[in-house]
Amino acid sequence: MFEDIKGRLREVKIITRQTADGRGSISFRSFIIEMPYIAGKILNIGKLLAVKTMVENSYLLLEVADFLPMHYGMLELDETVPRDLREEIMRRVEESWNKEDDNTWIEVYSYPIGYTLELNGEPKFRKTYVPPLVGSTVYVLDQDFFRNFVCKKDGVEIGKVIGENLPLNIDLIKAINYHIGIFAFTGSGKSNLTASLIRRILKTTDMKIVIIDISMEYAILLLDQLLNINSRLVSTERLPINSEDAARKFLRTHVLPEEILDLKDTIKDVANKIYPKMRQLYVPPQEFQYLTFGDLMEMVRSQINDKYTAYAQKPLFGLLLRKIDIFMREKKLGKDDIVDDSIIGILDEIEETAKTSGLKETSSIFTFISTLKAYINSQEYETEDYDIEKMAIEILDGSSSSPRLFILELPNIEESRSIVASLINEVMNRRKRFYSTSPIMFVIDEAQEFIPFDTRQKDRSELSSNAIEKLLRHGRKYHLHALISTQRLAYLNTNVLQQLHTYFISTLPRPYDRQLISETFGINDVLMDRTLDLEIGQWLLVSFKAALPHDVPVFFTAENNLNELRTNIKNT
Numbered sequence: 001m002f003e004d005i006k007g008r009l010r011e012v013k014i015i016t017r018q019t020a021d022g023r024g025s026i027s028f029r030s031f032i033i034e035m036p037y038i039a040g041k042i043l044n045i046g047k048l049l050a051v052k053t054m055v056e057n058s059y060l061l062l063e064v065a066d067f068l069p070m071h072y073g074m075l076e077l078d079e080t081v082p083r084d085l086r087e088e089i090m091r092r093v094e095e096s097w098n099k100e101d102d103n104t105w106i107e108v109y110s111y112p113i114g115y116t117l118e119l120n121g122e123p124k125f126r127k128t129y130v131p132p133l134v135g136s137t138v139y140v141l142d143q144d145f146f147r148n149f150v151c152k153k154d155g156v157e158i159g160k161v162i163g164e165n166l167p168l169n170i171d172l173i174k175a176i177n178y179h180i181g182i183f184a185f186t187g188s189g190k191s192n193l194t195a196s197l198i199r200r201i202l203k204t205t206d207m208k209i210v211i212i213d214i215s216m217e218y219a220i221l222l223l224d225q226l227l228n229i230n231s232r233l234v235s236t237e238r239l240p241i242n243s244e245d246a247a248r249k250f251l252r253t254h255v256l257p258e259e260i261l262d263l264k265d266t267i268k269d270v271a272n273k274i275y276p277k278m279r280q281l282y283v284p285p286q287e288f289q290y291l292t293f294g295d296l297m298e299m300v301r302s303q304i305n306d307k308y309t310a311y312a313q314k315p316l317f318g319l320l321l322r323k324i325d326i327f328m329r330e331k332k333l334g335k336d337d338i339v340d341d342s343i344i345g346i347l348d349e350i351e352e353t354a355k356t357s358g359l360k361e362t363s364s365i366f367t368f369i370s371t372l373k374a375y376i377n378s379q380e381y382e383t384e385d386y387d388i389e390k391m392a393i394e395i396l397d398g399s400s401s402s403p404r405l406f407i408l409e410l411p412n413i414e415e416s417r418s419i420v421a422s423l424i425n426e427v428m429n430r431r432k433r434f435y436s437t438s439p440i441m442f443v444i445d446e447a448q449e450f451i452p453f454d455t456r457q458k459d460r461s462e463l464s465s466n467a468i469e470k471l472l473r474h475g476r477k478y479h480l481h482a483l484i485s486t487q488r489l490a491y492l493n494t495n496v497l498q499q500l501h502t503y504f505i506s507t508l509p510r511p512y513d514r515q516l517i518s519e520t521f522g523i524n525d526v527l528m529d530r531t532l533d534l535e536i537g538q539w540l541l542v543s544f545k546a547a548l549p550h551d552v553p554v555f556f557t558a559e560n561n562l563n564e565l566r567t568n569i570k571n572t
């Protein structure tokens with residue numbers, strides 16, 4: 001369970017700082033451990049350690065966040081020491097790094113991960129904190145322990161743990177159930193990781209995936225999946241009239257990553273083959289407005305309050321309002337939900353009551369009900385167009401012959417906001433009415449564009465923000481999930497962060513973004529700062545009761561999606 005190398009806990013510090021918004025303060029425990037310096041042996045960030053606590057046979061688990069080689073000779077060495085002497089001391093220190101020297105050690109900065117290891121008989125873990133005993137031996141946990149404690153047995157491999165030479169297996173279904181966030185500076189590999197997770201979801205689950213793609217990246221990154229599984233490539237642009245033109249347009253409108261430029265001809269061939277899966281999304285003109293339950297209730301209310309409505313009719317309008325309210329509660333509908341023919345029954349009932357109560361045929365309640373029915377029926381008008389409703393129906397279709405992967409390309413951001421809002425609302429409403437447990441995941445790339453910190457009616461971000469917030473808050477009970485990715489947390493409505501249980505974090509250069517993550521998810525600042533050292537494709541995975549058996553932040557290198565694409569596409 002333990003490696004041969006051991007250390008000692010020298011210091012326990014509490015570090016307090018202001019929160020990113022300046023409104024409060026937050027504290028982190030920091031543990032400083034001395035380990036022997038062994039030339040050529042590197043300790044890894046993310047390594048797990050165990051130290052004795054105040055309770056017998058109970059060890060506190062720590063994670064290495066940083067380390068520094070130290071030399072006793074350097075501790076007091078500053079500019080007050082004469083120049084020649086300084087030079088001589090440093091020369092000797094330099095020599096000492098290559099041999100055994102009692103004056104060298106490694107200073108390890110670590111922090112508690114919130115678990116103890118109980119060694120009374122079979123080793124057991126407890127989610128708790130017990131103060132450790134300073135001066136005690138610190139043990140390094142070996143690879144087997146790491147695998148058992150950190151990785152999900154029989155989980156899906158998403159990459160390799162940095163420094164452990166271990167595959168990182170996660171519980172992908174559980175991670176998706178509790179929503180996923182991907183946060184990294186532009187160019188760190190967000191789309192690559194997202195695409196690589198999507199191919200694993202398609203392979204290992206029966207989940208459907210809807211990607212909202214404003215950067216027109218995913219049709220290329222998942223081209224083999226578009227070809228090999230039942231899928232849709234949807235855009236608001238006119239569809240070329242034949243597959244050759246469509247393939248030419250596909251190459252013109254999508255950027256090929258440099259690494260796969262040599263596959264240009266194959267990509268064109270595949271684009272030609274997926275022509276039957278392409279659809280143009282019909283979007284009604286902006287001025288066109290659907291009648292929502294909120295509008296309907298307002299209309300009925302204004303009839304009640306209107307001084308020209310005859311008193312004899314007011315109780316019936318009141319009854320109509322009550323019936324609509326009961327109907328909405330039964331069907332779990334909100335004010336923003338769109339009115340459709342499911343309320344015709346209520347309208348018939350009120351009409352019947354009005355007739356039997358002897359109201360005149362010219363009474364305004366009859367005109368009100370018949371205009372409403374005419375309007376609802378006109379909405380049911382069937383078109384051949386592939387519109388949001390048709391797309392939502394396909395997304396919700398549980399049969400094995402229906403598409404599983406939808407890539408919705410929406411390069412116009414403003415337009416994309418209202419489309420995303422309508423699509424999510426339509427899918428959620430239908431799912432509420434025709435409940436099913438077949439899971440669906442929405443992928444929202446560049447999430448700061450859809451759920452910005454500051455929503456404005458003018459740019460329609462209020463619509464997308466409300467819809468996505470609803471999806472994140474209530475989607476799980478309807479088996480609707482989300483993966484959101486962003487490069488700037490400062491621009492994001494951070495209320496949504498609490499809804500995500502699994503995050504993939506890579507380099508975030510702005511301290512505010514890192515501090516916000518540390519605070520929201522309780523990750524130590526020192527560990528968060530290590531994400532600055534990550535290379536492209538390397539990630540810190542943090543999950544709460546979702547992706548991993550225990551809540552341990554783990555650094556890993558993700559599989560390169562482009563390699564997987566290359567292998568698959570060459571075999572087509």
Ligand SMILES: Nc1ncnc2c1ncn2[C@@H]1O[C@H](COP(=O)(O)OP(=O)(O)OP(=O)(O)O)[C@@H](O)[C@H]1O
Pocket residue numbers: 184185186187188189190191192193215257258259487536537538557558559560561562
């Ligand atoms: N796991 C990985 N292994 C190797 N290379 C990778 C990996 N992930 C990403 N890359 C490379 O890094 C580059 C940037 O990746 P990607 O486009 O996914 O970044 P991004 O964060 O989505 O950028 P942007 O915000 O600009 O869309 C690509 O050329 C990609 O091939």
